Amino acid sequence: MSKKFPTFLSKIDALDKSFVKKYKSSTNVRRNVVVFAIIANIIVTVEHSLQALTFMLTKDCDNNSTGLEYYFKKHFHYIFDFFPYNTAFAFILLLANWIGAYIWNYGDVFIIAMSMILTARFHEIREKICIYTSAMPTSDKKFSKPLSNDLQKTNFMFWKEIRRDYIMMSELCRKLNDLISDVILFDFASNLSFILFQLFAGLSHKEKFAKILYFYFSFGYVVLRICLLSIFGGWLYEAGRASLPILNAVPTEIYNIEITRLIHQMHYNTPCFTGNNFFAVTKGLTLSVAAAVITYELVLIQFSPDIHADDHSTCL
Template sequence: MWLNFWRRLSGNNNKSGERAPITHNCLKNVLTLAQIVGIFPVGNVRNSDPSKVEFRFKSWKILYAFLISFGFLFCGGFSFYKSMTVGILLNQLISPLFFIHAFITSLCFYNLAYKWPDFLTHWTKIEDHVLKNYKTTADLYKRIQYSGVAMVIVALLEHALSVCNYVYSSTCQNDAEGAEHIFKKQFHFIFTYMPYNFVSGLVLTFISWTATVVWNFGDIFIILISIIMTERFRQINLKMKITTEEICTRYNSADGKALWRQIREDYDNMNNIMRSLDQLLSNLVLLSYSCNLTFILIQLFNSLRQMGSIIEGIYFFYSFGFVISRIVFVSIFGAFINEESQAALPYLTSLPSEFYNEEIQRLITQIHVDSVALTGHNFFRVTKGLVLSVAAAIITYELVLIQFNQATLNKYMTANETICF
């Protein structure tokens, strides 16, 4: 029974033509998960025809997404209010930032969902042409499924450790027992101001776990889209490599020019799609880097505190490594697009003079001038060099935080406690 259910979910029972490795089919399961947690409210996401995907304001998915987003804002507001009542210190901003980031991420995905059907329709036409005329270099469908599942599992494990850290911490104590004790401890920023009941505890637990997926989903989506776009550029590059190796023996000058014109037009279409995709993802990219940097700085600052228990130590090192991995993987996979878009230059510049023509010259010029990359609203470009820039920024701002947060630092040095925010 479970095997049949998974086959229906993953599309394994479809006809061979219905699971072509186009973007829509590769992301179908991932976007289904997004809708379960209340983001990306588009209709017909499970339909094998990308043209059937639509966005409608009057739908239950929009209502469900709105309620989930309101839950994030509700928890973030109460958490921030409690942190203000005891004096705003750096260590107290983890929970407010967590829920506010989930709320802003949901807003970004609403905007993306509104524009996604038009983009997907245009992109699928180009992608179908690429798949028909260019050889694939990997099983993109499996790569997307495995990568998505792995990243979600790692994210949920991080949150599970966070919950354990709260439950077994020595502070945030209350006189309740059983489930009430756990709920009041984990959601102290809510039940300090509201009466407790079991249903509220379950709802807040659902919101908390949902926020975990949403908090990570922006990075997951950027990484998966980067894998897909990198593969498409790699297919064109492979065609260029094969063509440059065979052109001397298989093509005359007229055939060669027509072939290179087609390759250049396909490359130009990929560049245009990347520009459109960058406009769609700029909000997510900017939010990803800003929030990941903030959490890294706070976690580094928290490392100055002596750990109160083994569980707390395990959670800290896992969580810190997880956030570092997020920003590194987003940078590396995003940079692969830029790297792959320029990978064909050595093949083109090594062509013999007698086979050099106007189309090849235009292609070389375009690769040089149109440097493809994801950006954060053009504030920065996602390239491999960005990783070093981020590392330098972390060191600089961490020193600033230590200097201007002496109150929190003194508290860390004089007390060994788990912070309940």
């Protein structure tokens, strides 16, 4: 993906420059993406800080160290139970732990940001179609006449350009989906796994206030992330089909073969993101994820005695 993405970015840049010349945007997409990214990173910083604080306050390990050594042996007990303690190595592990948290968060932010950008472009196409059709004569007017040859040619060229732009945007979505479909699949799988085990831990154990606070915050945040992924992905899917009601109601005077082709294009080649073609990212995916969480959570609860029996951690 990283090797192919620079080429893809150059295509996005070229298409974006052509859209800026031909279309007017009613929203500041750049501002929305930046604000969303900042808020998401602030939340993940708070969430990971709560995790570290909760770990310090609620977990006990059998070690005789103090200060940083005690904290690192508690935090990375699964490593220092097998390897001798080293402060420099402990700091590297701590840095890797924080980087991993931001990388996990980055996948969601990246997918949502790309959905916001592409959705805005499809809305620009829809707005231009709305403006054009509202300015043209309609058949319900009493003395409506067929368009002159010059207007017919202009009308034909307008719809041809709209269809060409729509095809370019659809092709861009398809290529982007080919690049990030594995990321989407991994992102949904990791979020779903976290929800399952976090919910299982919250239902199975009664902990201190700090643990309860971290549980509700982290669990709510991951649920929000997976819902936002489905919602923004669903908006992209809907934006690709948003012009269909307008196209189906186009006045007879301006209807032509290019409109028919555009309608077929929207019906059979609707842009959307997929998880490596296992599922399409739409709003309905939220309900499917909720059903999966309930099903597998019940399975975890049924096998909970075996899970607890196999838990022999030295840091509890």
